Amino acid sequence: GQGIGKRSISLASTSMAAPPAGIFPPRNILIVNKLRTDPVVKAIDELLIHVRSTYPEVQIYAENRPDIPEGVQAWKPGPSSPDIDLVVTLGGDGTILHAASLFSKGAVPPVLSFSMGTLGFLLPFHIDDFVKSLEAVFLGKATILNRMRLTCTFYDKDGNRKGDDEDRWQVMNEIALHRGASPHLNTIDIFVDGQHLTEAVSDGIIVSTPTGSTAYSLSAGGPIVHPSLAALVLVPICPRSLSFRPLVFPRGSVIRLQIGGRSRASAGVSMDGRSSLVLDPGDSVTVHASPYPVPCINRSSIVEDGVGRGAGREEHVDGDGKQVGG
Amino acid sequence: GQGIGKRSISLASTSMAAPPAGIFPPRNILIVNKLRTDPVVKAIDELLIHVRSTYPEVQIYAENRPDIPEGVQAWKPGPSSPDIDLVVTLGGDGTILHAASLFSKGAVPPVLSFSMGTLGFLLPFHIDDFVKSLEAVFLGKATILNRMRLTCTFYDKDGNRKGDDEDRWQVMNEIALHRGASPHLNTIDIFVDGQHLTEAVSDGIIVSTPTGSTAYSLSAGGPIVHPSLAALVLVPICPRSLSFRPLVFPRGSVIRLQIGGRSRASAGVSMDGRSSLVLDPGDSVTVHASPYPVPCINRSSIVEDGVGRGAGREEHVDGDGKQVGG
Amino acid sequence: GQGIGKRSISLASTSMAAPPAGIFPPRNILIVNKLRTDPVVKAIDELLIHVRSTYPEVQIYAENRPDIPEGVQAWKPGPSSPDIDLVVTLGGDGTILHAASLFSKGAVPPVLSFSMGTLGFLLPFHIDDFVKSLEAVFLGKATILNRMRLTCTFYDKDGNRKGDDEDRWQVMNEIALHRGASPHLNTIDIFVDGQHLTEAVSDGIIVSTPTGSTAYSLSAGGPIVHPSLAALVLVPICPRSLSFRPLVFPRGSVIRLQIGGRSRASAGVSMDGRSSLVLDPGDSVTVHASPYPVPCINRSSIVEDGVGRGAGREEHVDGDGKQVGG
Amino acid sequence: GQGIGKRSISLASTSMAAPPAGIFPPRNILIVNKLRTDPVVKAIDELLIHVRSTYPEVQIYAENRPDIPEGVQAWKPGPSSPDIDLVVTLGGDGTILHAASLFSKGAVPPVLSFSMGTLGFLLPFHIDDFVKSLEAVFLGKATILNRMRLTCTFYDKDGNRKGDDEDRWQVMNEIALHRGASPHLNTIDIFVDGQHLTEAVSDGIIVSTPTGSTAYSLSAGGPIVHPSLAALVLVPICPRSLSFRPLVFPRGSVIRLQIGGRSRASAGVSMDGRSSLVLDPGDSVTVHASPYPVPCINRSSIVEDGVGRGAGREEHVDGDGKQVGG
Incomplete structure (x- = not known):
């Protein structure tokens, strides 16, 4: 999806957020990349040299993969791993989504994202600006946009949790239920705050965050929602009823989507574009705002031309570390 | 407009509201009707008889019109008029909008609205239930949904206020700018919180409240927004650019619409469906959430079948008058 | 899908049609039903009794299934089977689609369709009217609406036909390509009359007939096209580009959809709601108007209340059999 | 409006057309321009010099305006004016629409249109190519796309023609009825081929040609229709009913739009973007395909890069003048 909001809406931080994880100035930095293309490899090399010389006290981590850069320590999600104070992503929006998914059980450290070329929807910095960007972060000049995530919990027809009890999903863009390859439409009962809203007959249903409102939701006809x-x-996907229009609910709402008992199709679930489980008739998922947003470092406070500069409503990452540190 | 949300979304009160005007239990009741059809005349007669016998201490007012019912005191907006504690409307949604407009300068008393037949979008009570409804109000059992209004302020091209300095408009559904009978499209610069969002070339622009999201805004392609x-x-009206999609902004946003200096068309302004002034190139209007919502008495707390019953998040109008009283 | 057109647009026959198969008055009638519910069984029984007593020279056939009614001859598609002069369907729209699919290789006999209750989109007769409807057909009073079908031919990436050489598909509603359960969007190159129109990145693409314009196509945002x-x-399904809007092409157009070589998703194909093959990157399908429409007997010439009565432009099934006979 | 179709759909000629007016090779050329900007003045000067030296037998005309170029003869619509064999327009789409309007009573000569810079929706030639373009026309190498027009006839509530009896309007893009500055919605009864289709409650109704399908109609949600x-x-404009979707009718249809007797708003009429009369409750307009399309000379046969080249279905303007001459 794409939309008017992608370049022109200024990003102001939300007030709903739990404080981000991590301390200030950052001690442990996690580098996240999905691809190992030449530009990415080169950018990581330069970044490592720069950080080691400029911020020698910093420990640098990367995901535990065969292609981990030399001198970088392996890191994986889990309680015994070192706490991360800053995540640096190199790549597109998908890399940011992946980074957020590494902290799917709790608070996410501030994320500083660099694009390798074209600017993504999530408004990263260009890699050529990495020296200036890191400096702003270490000087406490960066501001944060807390991007809301959704917590998704799955249940079988008897109301038992599906999957690991620890396993609640956090999504940054959207959760989508879709009939997939089934020739039949889904019948999905939608409940909001415990009340039955409607029985939707459609290809599927999307529940998106404001961040995700410019992605799949937009293609399906949804509005663009300001990220603050x-x-x-x-948003219904190709609903049979023309009067079933996109709906916007307050943050406190709990949405439950239950595959109708008489639905002829199961519903595949995809979260942030990754397919996961299948919901059979009677199964359900509840979706509500996550207590753990993704604190994205905001380009507006660093880029000097004022692109995306917020209207004085952004939280400041000040020297005493109240915002990103703490 | 009409939509899925009209009958099925439960109405919970918002937390943003200034306390409604009026005291509890109500002393001064204002009856508002637009038409004097036979059913309306008959309903007012029955209502008067009932109120006089059941709540003899109550004073009853009506707008100062030639057809004012016998024994009812004339009332008009203004600082020297008696304070109203409860507004009772008889008619459709237009009557509720009219009632709200009588309090366009400040706080609105709680509104108890009766439809004469078909149920309107604003979820009134049926007139046949008036005895039970009034009883609930006087017993302090009614709950309130504070419906957001928009404050609209107009400026000429030099930035001077257009119209009386006191004259800020409060709208309950929407403000719409439209090229009207002009053969040319409007060019409108849209600013949000002081930043230029886009230059829209279109038939016009709608800014609506959540209440208005099921009215004109919906017909123009907007989403349905939960009233809480x-x-x-x-929402743009027939925009030339297909990528200009409906946008949703947080309550604190200030939207400014300025007719482009090169716009070949002026823009007529209509607020809640009533035409008012015309904006010429360079003129502008600012729109933001009003501090004075309309406190609508909520059917959910009274109707026993639970239709529209909120999920425990409604403010209660309790005996000590904190909610509707003062 | 549903739409304004379904009940209110009058159906006039098209001039494009090959003459329908069959002779007049009908000698061989094929009964088609999908379900064997009690109402269907009862209706078939009554129909058989009526036809045998009223039109004793008629032979009655049914699909070769275990539950074939007593005294009815088994029939299956193929060159050695008796020619059918009239198809009678009992059921919903799906039953009409199924009947049409039995003649997917060539001309279709006139179809007289009865619904068992609710009226479908394809405007069948109610089963209670079967005596009057059959009489109109045998008296040559029925008129025909030739409903266009689409011929779909599949190719692999080397341009070789996929499937049996005889195997061209005829669809009455639509062909849809869809990414199905893939997490990735389809990239589909669209060619019209040999020219590259655009590269579509979307969930999928629908090509529909006017008949199908009130079904899936409508749910995806397509217009309602008059069946004549x-x-x-x-129509694109959830396209990434907001400027990719539904397109309407003339009957003579040849549309080719080719899965992009760099598409990360294959495309599942469904035709009239039935899933069939999968197209991998490089594979393609060509779609054009079939020479064999479905000649549907038109309710307008029989139903006396004038619902759906055409504006004098329908072909008449006259006594010398030019239209349905021949 | 803008759309995918504007640049990429190839333009093939339609078969519906009456033969264009004019003889071949052209004797009388009418130059049409709306503005007298420097580039237009300079282009006309160069064109005049070129035509006089290369085609000395040709007479050149222009509209009778104060700024008519020296040596060019004044021309105005009417039976006593010389027949025009070729119209040359210089300007944007509006200039083409204006040129077509000069022949609003009957057949239109072939139109060769030049843009002064950006290419318009109606696919003109760039002015820099005028030598080559004229040569193609005079050599009989140009092909024609007959763009359909609509004939609009207005009636009062008693069924009497409104306006001059000669006065039937020909529109090339669309006719739009709109409530204009009225605060009330229009109620419009829509009849197709004499049958009542629906009562539309909306801001207005658009009836467009395929040419106009990428203009206002597209902004209001209509499909893109191939010009052949x-x-x-x-297309309804902001209809109150969400199920009232865009409709496509065959060329032979007669659409009648009648302002409902109970409509609270009159409807302003605009045709090709020019406002004209007002229809009061009871008044109506009938719209059907005009017998006089606009024969636009097709860039595809001249531009050598093949942009817009039709798939072998275009009528050729051959030496014996059957197509543009005759």
Whole structure:
């Protein structure tokens, strides 16, 4: 998806956030990349040299993969791993989504994202600006946009949790239920705050965050929601009823989607574009705002031309570390 | 407009509201009707008889019109008029909008609205239930949904206020700018919180409340916004650019619409469906959430079948008058 | 899908049609039903009794299934089977689609369709009217609406036909390509009359007939096309580009959809709601108007209340059999 | 409006057309321009010099305006004016629409249109190519796309023609009825081929040609219709009912729009973007395909890079003048 909001809406931080994880100035930095293309490899090399010389006290980590750069320590999610104070991503929006998914059980450290070329929807910095960007972060000049995530919990027809009890999903863009390859439409009962809203007959249902409102939700006909508004967007995919229009709910709403008992199709679930489980008739998922947003470091406070500069409503990452540190 | 949300979304009160005007239990009741059809005349007669016998201490007022019912005192907006504790409307949604407009300068008393037949979008009570409804109000059992209004202020091209300095408009559904009978499209610069968002070339622009999201805004392609979410919806009318999609902003946003200096068309302004002034190139209007919502008495707390019953998040109008009283 | 057109647009026959198969008055009638519910069994029984007593010279056939009614001859598609002069369907729209699919290789006999209750989109007769309807057909009073079909031919990446050489598909509603359960969007190159129109990145693409324009195509945002207009409707499903809008092409157009070589997703194909093959990157399908429409007997000439009565432009099934006979 | 179709759909001629007016090779050329900007003045000067030296037998005309170029003869529409064999326009799409309007009573000569810079939706030639373009026309190498027009006739509530009896309007893009500055919605009864289709409650109704399907109609949600398909597109503007979707009718359809007797708003009429009369409750307009399309000389046969080259279905303007001459 793409939209008017992608380049022109200024990003102001939300007030809903739990404080981000990590301390200030950052001690442990996690580098996240999905691809190992030449530009990415080169950018990581330069970044490592720069950080080691400029911020020698910093420990650098990367995901535990065969291609981990020399001198970088392996890191994986889990309680015994070192706490991360800053995540640096190199790549596109998908890399940011992946980084967020590494902290799917709790608070996410501030994320400083660099694109390798074209600017993504999530408004990263260009890699050529990495020296200036890191400096802003270490000097406490960066501001944060807390991007809302959704917590998704799955249940079988008897109301038992599906999957590991620890296993609640956090999504940054959207959760989508879709009939997939089934020739039949889904019948999905939608409940909001415990009340039955409607029985939707459609290809599927999207519940998106404001961040995700410019992605799949937009393609399906949804509105663009300012990222500083805490809201859930529910959009039907090719609904049979023309009067079933996109809906916007307040942050506190709990949306439950239950595959109708008489639905002829199961629903595949995809979260942030990754397929996961399948919901059979009677199964359900509840979706509500996550207590753990993704604190994205905001380009507006660093880029000097004022692109995306917020209207004085951004939280400041000041020297005493109240915002990103603490 | 009409939509899925009209009958099925439960109405929970918002937390943003200034306390409604009026005291509890109500002493001064204002009856508002637009038409004097036979059913309305008959209903007012029955209502008067019932109120006089059941709540003899109550004073009853009506707008100062030639057809004012016998024994009812004339009332008009203004600082020297008696304070109203409860507004009772008889008619459709237009009557509720009219009632709200009588309090366009400040706080609105709680509104108890009766439809004469078909149920309107604003979820009134049926007139046949008036005895039970009034009883609930006087017993302090009614709950309130504070419906957000928009404050609209107009400026000429030099930045001077257009119209009386006192004259800020409060709208309950939407403000719409439209080229009207002009053969040329409007060019409108849209600013949000002081930043230029886009230059829109279109038939016009709608800014609606959540309440208005099921009215004109919906016909123009906007989403349905839950009335308990405090948000502004901006929807272009027949925009030339297909990528200009409906936008949802947080309550705190200030939207400014300025007719482009090179716009070949002026823009007529209509607020809640009533035409008012015309904006010429260079003129502008600012729109933001009003501090004075309309406190609508909520059917959910009274109707026993639970239709529209909120999920425990409604403010209660309790005996000590904290909610509707003062 | 549903739409304004379903009940209110009058159905006039198209001029594009090959003459329907069959002779007049009908000698061989094929009964088609999908379900064997009690109402269907009862209706078939009554129909058999009526036809045998009223039109004793008629032979009655049914598909060769275990539950074939007593005294009815088994029939299956193929060159050695008796020619059918009239198809009678009992059921919903799906039953009409199924009946049409039995004649997927060539001309279709006139179809007289009865619904068992609710009226479908394809405007069948109610089963209670079967005596009057059959009489109209045998008296040559029925009129025909030739509903366009689409011929679909599949190719692999080397341009070789996929499947049996005889195997061209005829669809009455639509062909849809969809990414199915893939997490990735389809990239589909669209060619019209040999020219590259665009590269579509989307969930999928629908090509529908005017008949199908009130079904899936409508849910995806397509227009309603009058069934007497010979046209192909191309509608993207959740396209990434907001400027990719539904397109309407003339009857003579040849549309080719080719899965992009760099598409990360294959495309599942469904035709009239039935899933069939999968197209991998490089594979393609060509779609054009079939020479064999489905000649549907038109309710307008029989139902006396004038619902759906055409504006004098329908072909008449007259006594010398030019239209349905021949 | 803008759309995918504007640059990429190839333009093939339609078969519906009456033969264009004019003889071949052209004797009388009418130059049409709206503005007298420096580039236009300079282009006309160069064109005049070129035509006088290369085609000395040709007479050159222009509209009778104060700024008519020296040596050019004044021309105005009317039976006593010389017949025009070729119209040359210099300007944007509006200039082409204006040129077509000069022949609003009958056949239009072939139109060769030049843009002064950006290419318009109606696919003109760039002015820098005028030598080559004229040569193609005079050599009989140009092909024609007959763009359908709509004939609009207005009636009062008693069924009497409104306006001059001669006065039937020909529109090339669309006719739009709109409530204009009225605060009330229009109620419009829509009849197709004499049958009542629906009562539309909306801001207005558009009936567009395929040419106009990428203009206002597109902004209001209509599909893009290939210009070689003869069809009428009916699109509601902000309809109150979400199920009232765009409709496509065959060329032979007669659409009648009648302002409802109970409509609270009159409807302003604009045709090709020019406002004209007002229709009061009871008044109506009938719209059907005009017998006089606009024969636009097709860039595809001249531009050598093949942009827009039709798939072998274009009529050729051959030496014996059957197509543009005759």
